[in-house]
Every structure is written in structure tokens, then in C-alpha cells.
Amino acid sequence: MTTTTAIQASMRGEHALPLRPPSQVMDLERLGAMHQSRLSFMRTLIRRIMRERWAIEPIKFELDADGYGTVIYEVQAPNGLYSFVLFSDYLSPEERNDRVIATKWDLTMALVEGRVEADYLEQLRQNVPKQEAGRVDARVFVLSRANRSARNFDYVVEQLANGQQPDIERIKNVGYLYRTTAVYGSGKLGMADWEKVRTKHLDFARPFAGEMFVCLMLRNFSLLQAEHIARHRSPQRFQPMQDEIKRYFGIGNSTGLGMAPYLVNHPLLINQWVEMRELALARIRALGCVNSRVQQELSSLIERCAQHTRDTVTEDDWQTDNNRQVLEDLAALQQHTAAGFDNWDALLGWSEANCSLQGQEMLVSIALEIYPELVDELEDFHSAEENLDLDPLMPLQELKQIIETRYAWALEIDFTAEGARETCWYRSEEKMEPRLGSVADAEAKQKQMALGVGYAVSKCYEQLCGYIAEHPEHTTARFMVARPKMRGIVRRIQSMSRCVYGDIQANLLDRNILPMHLLRCKLAFFGVGKFDPRSRLWVRNTMFQGAPLLEDIGKPFSDDWFMPLAPLQSGQH
Numbered sequence: 001m002t003t004t005t006a007i008q009a010s011m012r013g014e015h016a017l018p019l020r021p022p023s024q025v026m027d028l029e030r031l032g033a034m035h036q037s038r039l040s041f042m043r044t045l046i047r048r049i050m051r052e053r054w055a056i057e058p059i060k061f062e063l064d065a066d067g068y069g070t071v072i073y074e075v076q077a078p079n080g081l082y083s084f085v086l087f088s089d090y091l092s093p094e095e096r097n098d099r100v101i102a103t104k105w106d107l108t109m110a111l112v113e114g115r116v117e118a119d120y121l122e123q124l125r126q127n128v129p130k131q132e133a134g135r136v137d138a139r140v141f142v143l144s145r146a147n148r149s150a151r152n153f154d155y156v157v158e159q160l161a162n163g164q165q166p167d168i169e170r171i172k173n174v175g176y177l178y179r180t181t182a183v184y185g186s187g188k189l190g191m192a193d194w195e196k197v198r199t200k201h202l203d204f205a206r207p208f209a210g211e212m213f214v215c216l217m218l219r220n221f222s223l224l225q226a227e228h229i230a231r232h233r234s235p236q237r238f239q240p241m242q243d244e245i246k247r248y249f250g251i252g253n254s255t256g257l258g259m260a261p262y263l264v265n266h267p268l269l270i271n272q273w274v275e276m277r278e279l280a281l282a283r284i285r286a287l288g289c290v291n292s293r294v295q296q297e298l299s300s301l302i303e304r305c306a307q308h309t310r311d312t313v314t315e316d317d318w319q320t321d322n323n324r325q326v327l328e329d330l331a332a333l334q335q336h337t338a339a340g341f342d343n344w345d346a347l348l349g350w351s352e353a354n355c356s357l358q359g360q361e362m363l364v365s366i367a368l369e370i371y372p373e374l375v376d377e378l379e380d381f382h383s384a385e386e387n388l389d390l391d392p393l394m395p396l397q398e399l400k401q402i403i404e405t406r407y408a409w410a411l412e413i414d415f416t417a418e419g420a421r422e423t424c425w426y427r428s429e430e431k432m433e434p435r436l437g438s439v440a441d442a443e444a445k446q447k448q449m450a451l452g453v454g455y456a457v458s459k460c461y462e463q464l465c466g467y468i469a470e471h472p473e474h475t476t477a478r479f480m481v482a483r484p485k486m487r488g489i490v491r492r493i494q495s496m497s498r499c500v501y502g503d504i505q506a507n508l509l510d511r512n513i514l515p516m517h518l519l520r521c522k523l524a525f526f527g528v529g530k531f532d533p534r535s536r537l538w539v540r541n542t543m544f545q546g547a548p549l550l551e552d553i554g555k556p557f558s559d560d561w562f563m564p565l566a567p568l569q570s571g572q573h
Contacts, residue, residue: 018345019282019500023409025274028506032517033357037365038372038562039277040527044379045212046547048203050557052078056217056550063088065232067225070125072116073217077203083116084217085109087129088225096147103133105145107178107221111214113139113192113201131182132189141192141201142210146180146218149252153177153226156241160230163237165245168569172311175530175542177222179252183211198383207269207382208526215543219251220550243549244567250545253528256538257434260518261425263504264451268495271502272384273525277364278501283374284367285345294370295340301366301562302337306330308563314532318516322358329359369562388495390487392477396468399476399490402497403461409505410454411461419511425449436515436537452509456489529563 024030037043060072073084086109095104108129116124120139127134131145148154151174156166185208187193197204204210223246231238263270288294309323309330332354341347344367351360368375404411415421424437426447437444450456463483471478476494480487496502507513519539520531530542546564548557 018285019275019278022501022503023505025278026501026503026505028504028514028517030357030361031504031521032514032519033361034521034524035358035362035365036524036527036529036562037277037368038375038559039280039368039379039382040525041206041208041212041382042216042527042544042547043559043562044206044382045209045216046561047376047379047559050548050553050559053554054078054203056084056553063225063228065229066090067229070121071221072121074115079202081114082201082203083112083114084214085112085116085121085124085128086217086221087125089129091147102145102181103131104129105131105181106147107218108145109143109214109218110136110140111142111210111217113141131184134189136190138190138192138196140190141197141204142183142185142214143189143191144180144183144211144214144218146178146222146251149174149177149179153222156226157230157233160227160241161234161238163234163239165239165242165570168245168248168566171245171248172566173313174252175248175545176219176250176252177226178218179254179540180215180218181254183214185211205383206379207273212526212543215251215253216547219249219544219547222251223249223549242567242570243551246549247546247561248564248567250529250542250547253541253543254534254538255519255523255541257436257515257519259522260515261434261449261451263518263522264453264508266386267492267502268384268386268388268499271496271499273382274501275499276378276381277368280368280375280378281348281364284371285348287374288344288367288371290342290344295337297370298337298341298366299334301369302330302334304565305362305366305563306334307565308529311566312530312532316533319531319533322356325356326358326362329355330362333359333363365562372559388491390476390480390491391494392475392480394476394494396464396474396476396479397472399479399493400461400464400468402493403457403464406497407454407457407461407493407503410457413454413458413507415455415458415507415509420507421452421455421509422511423509423513425451425508436513450488452507453489453492453503454505454507455509457493460486460489460493 055076056073058071059074060070063069063071068088068090071086071088075082075084086107088107089104091104091106108131110124110128124136127136128143131143136143155170156177159166185191185194197210204213223241227240306327309326312323314320314323333351336350337347348363351363355363413420422438424439424441424444426435426437426444426449434449435444439445463486464479467474467479467482476490480490514536516533516536516539523541526543528541528543529545532540534540546561548561
């Protein structure tokens with residue numbers, strides 16, 4: 001029984017849930033129109049920390065007056081003890097570089113199994129600040145680094161040192177004090193691999209939970225460090241930052257092409273993420289009651305999303321147009337529901353007829369926000385066994401039928417058209433970053449990554465049809481012996497036939513491919529906001545804006561930081 005079937009069967013008296021078809025959901029442009037939701041990994045991590053009341057305390061806090069030094073937090077979670085180790089070092093202006101190829105940073109940090117003793121701390125100190133140039137052991141399961149925001153950090157310190165609060169309007173433009181440039185896990189540089197984390201460290205056994213936690217801790221430290229420096233700079237005049245302003249600060253993130261291949265190379269996992277989101281939506285369509293409270297909450301969330309969008313600053317024309325369209329969609333949605341509505345299925349259908357993809361997916365996120373009782377339990381089903389298994393006994397006629405049905409989208413693409421196979425995805429040896437190039441570049445073509453799933457399926461189908469014409473009764477095993485280069489794509493086709501979603505239905509080799517859609521999709525699952533593309537290849541964004549502070553753990557928690565709004569500016573001290 002699949003995860004979806006099991007969850008559906010557990011719901012009493014319900015009919016088959018109306019999941020949206022993969023041809024709609026896995027369209028690349030729609031994936032790039034997704035927004036954060038209550039199933040995003042930042043939200044689910046915060047809910048877990050608050051519900052389980054994790055004890056997170058600094059046991060070593062050795063910073064000088066300028067904020068440089070070493071900090072260790074111990075994290076006592078229900079299933080284990082962990083340490084968050086952070087090194088703060090001086091970074092000269094000429095050494096400052098936010099690219100993944102930088103060699104020095106303002107902060108470097110690691111999430112570590114167990115308690116960190118003096119000798120192990122020294123070992124970490126010799127390696128963590130070097131990041132890729134260093135080497136760590138399997139006690140470490142996340143590494144990261146971050147640089148100060150040139151636009152915000154010194155300004156905020158100066159304000160606090162002068163007994164004043166940061167200006168809210170200024171924070172709207174840049175809602176963070178630090179920006180991380182990479183967060184590494186899953187076995188890189190000697191760290192614990194995902195299998196160890198998943199089986200041994202149950203508190204971080206959900207996808208990217210450790211990485212998200214490190215970003216949360218970085219956000220907490222950024223606020224603590226700014227206050228620390230300001231207090232030492234002016235002990236008499238210093239005033240701490242107000243909590244509501246602290247919560248409005250997140251962590252900045254710069255994401256480039258490195259994320260894009262992940263969505264293609266982990267289809268079973270992506271299927272699971274998408275399926276849980278779609279199952280949540282299907283539950284709401286089928287079971288979500290509509291009353292005056294729901295109508296009022298919908299109206300409030302529409303206005304919140306509109307204000308959040310208005311507060312999003314970008315110089316990118318494409319993103320500016322997207323934001324403008326979302327505002328128009330939200331205004332139309334507000335007007336359409338002003339007299340009330342009584343059916344989510346009809347409302348979602350109306351949005352598909354009257355709103356852009358961005359607006360449609362915003363409504364999906366809003367709907368999930370209103371029904372935690374139908375949605376939140378699905379957060380436990382975001383992992384997947386990622387084995388792509390070959391079925392050698394499958395009759396070739398059955399394999400052909402799978403391609404014709406599940407991969408009809410790939411067969412409809414004309415790969416002989418001009419520009420249809422012009423883009424080449426490759427990994428730069430010098431920069432160690434994925435790149436987009438042209439197949440005309442011989443060196444790039446030689447190093448290209450196998451991301452053209454649609455083209456691979458098309459080639460496989462062509463060879464399969466020719467083979468079946470001569471050997472109609474053969475099995476997949478015989479075809480594999482005759483066409484061994486097809487083994488990888490056949491394994492993928494057979495494995496994905498057991499899933500609902502997973503494969504992105506687009507030609508990623510087309511000259512006009514927009515990688516931003518891939519980045520947006522993965523970042524939306526993470527839970528980021530304030531998208532600000534800097535080119536078609538990388539985007540700035542903000543993480544954990546509006547989230548609770550560490551000092552909020554143990555206090556009443558309403559989990560209401562979806563699309564956070566700026567606090568009202570109170571009087572200065």
C-alpha cells in the first residue's frame with residue numbers, strides 16, 4: 001500500500017480524493033509559481049521544536065567586543081543531544097565574497113552529534129572555517145557559512161548602540177542581518193550521510209531538517225551578536241531590540257543553479273513532497289467545511305499575502321511583473337469571495353479560470369493554512385526510499401504502454417526543432433558549480449549532466465519501438481542486453497510508473513529554459529519568501545522571517561507566521 005493510499009484509507013468515510021493530475025501539477029512553470037506553505041520544511045521544523053520544547057542553550061559564549069570568537073549551543077531534543085558550533089572571524093572587505101567559491105566568511109558553523117569537548121572543538125576550529133578546504137568526521141552532519149549584510153548589520157548595531165530601534169521600512173528592503181551562501185549535509189566533506197542521520201538522529205530524520213535548523217540557529221545568533229556588539233560599543237545608551245522587530249528579521253540566502261539538478265536527480269523524493277501537498281489540497285477540496293470563521297480567515301489571509309507581496313523588494317522586471325500579477329489576482333479573489341463562498345473545489349476552479357499560475361498557487365497555500373487539522377499530520381510523510389529498481393521481467397509491450405501514458409508529455413516534444421537540444425547542463429571543474437552552456441561548447445558537452453529526462457525517454461521510446469517490431473514477445477531484460485545504454489532511463493521509467501508525480505514535465509535542454517522555476521520550486525518546499533532574482537540563474541531570498549525566537553520555546557505558540565508582515569514602528573527609546 002502506498003503512503004497516499006494508507007493515509008486516504010485512514011480517513012473515515014471519505015471517497016477517493018481528487019488529486020490534481022500530474023500534467024497540471026508537474027508543469028515547470030506551475031512548479032516555479034509555488035509559494036511557502038504550512039507543509040514547508042521551516043514551518044514543520046518550528047512546529048516540532050515548539051511542540052517538543054527543545055532545550056537550546058549557549059554553553060560557551062566567548063565573543064570579544066567586536067563579536068569575534070566561538071559560541072557553542074547545546075541542543076537537547078527528545079531523541080538526542082546535539083551541539084551547534086559557530087566561529088566568528090574578522091573578514092576584510094577585499095576577502096568578502098558571497099559566491100560559493102569564496103574561501104573566508106564572517107561566520108562558519110557546524111551541527112554536531114553529542115557534546116563538544118575541548119579537543120574536538122580544536123579539531124573543528126581547524127577545519128570548519130575552511131569549509132570545502134577542510135575535513136570533518138561523521139559526528140558532523142551539517143556545515144554552513146554566512147556573511148554580514150552590508151546594508152543592514154552595521155546600521156542595526158549603530159541604532160541599538162544609540163538606544164534606538166531599527167527602522168521598519170529599512171528592514172522591509174533587506175529583512176536579515178546575515179546571508180548564508182551554502183548549507184552542506186548528506187555526507188559532503190566527510191560528514192554523516194543521510195542514511196546515518198535518518199536512522200540515528202531521529203530529531204532530524206525529515207528531509208533537510210538539519211540544514212533548516214542550522215539556518216534557524218544562524219538567525220538567532222545574528223540577532224544576539226548585533227546586540228552584543230552594540231552593548232559593548234555604548235553600554236550606557238544601548239537598548240535591546242524589541243522582540244516583534246527581532247521576529248521580523250530572517251536569514252538571507254543566495255541560491256544558484258546548484259539546487260536545480262536535485263529536483264531531477266531525486267524524482268521519488270520530489271514525488272513524495274508534491275504528493276503530500278496535493279493530498280493536503282485534496283482533503284480540503286473534499287472535507288474542508290466552509291463557515292463564517294473560514295470566510296473571515298480567508299479574507300484576512302488574502303490581505304496578508306497582498307501586503308507581504310507589496311513589501312517584497314526586487315529590481316528584477318520578471319519578478320516585479322509576477323508580484324504585480326499576484327496582487328491583481330488577490331484583489332480579484334477578495335472581490336469574488338466578498339459575498340461569501342461555500343465550496344473549495346469551486347473556488348479553486350474559479351482561480352484556475354481567472355488567475356495566473358502564481359495566483360492559483362497562492363490560493364493553494366492559503367487553503368492549507370486554514371485547515372491544520374487536515375494538513376499537519378502529512379508532515380511526517382516527506383521521506384522516501386530512493387531506489388530506482390529495474391524490472392527485467394516486464395514485457396516490452398507493457399514498458400511501451402507506460403511510456404505512452406505516463407510520458408506522453410515527452411513524446412509530444414519535437415526534439416528536432418531549432419534550439420530544442422541547445423542547452424547543456426554541466427559542472428564547472430574550476431568553480432565547482434553547475435553551469436548552463438551550449439552543446440556547441442565541446443568542453444561543456446563533455447562534462448554535461450544527464451538532466452534531459454524528456455529527451456532520454458524519447459530516444460528510449462524510438463529504440464524500443466524498433467526493437468518491439470522485431471521481437472514483440474521479449475522482456476525488458478532482452479532489450480537491456482541489446483541496448484545497454486538505455487538501462488538508466490528504463491529503470492527510471494519503470495520506477496516512476498508507481499508514483500503519481502515526480503518527473504518535471506518540461507524539456508530542460510531547450511534554449512529558452514528558465515532555471516528560476518526549478519529554484520523557486522525547491523525553495524518553496526523549504527519555506528523561503530521574498531524572492532529577488534539577480535539573473536535567470538540565481539535568486540536572493542529570505543528564510544525564517546516572522547518565525548518565533550529561541551526564547552519563545554515553551555511559551556504559547558499559534559504557528560501563525562505564514563507570509564509575515566512588518567510590525568508597526570513604535571516610539572524610539
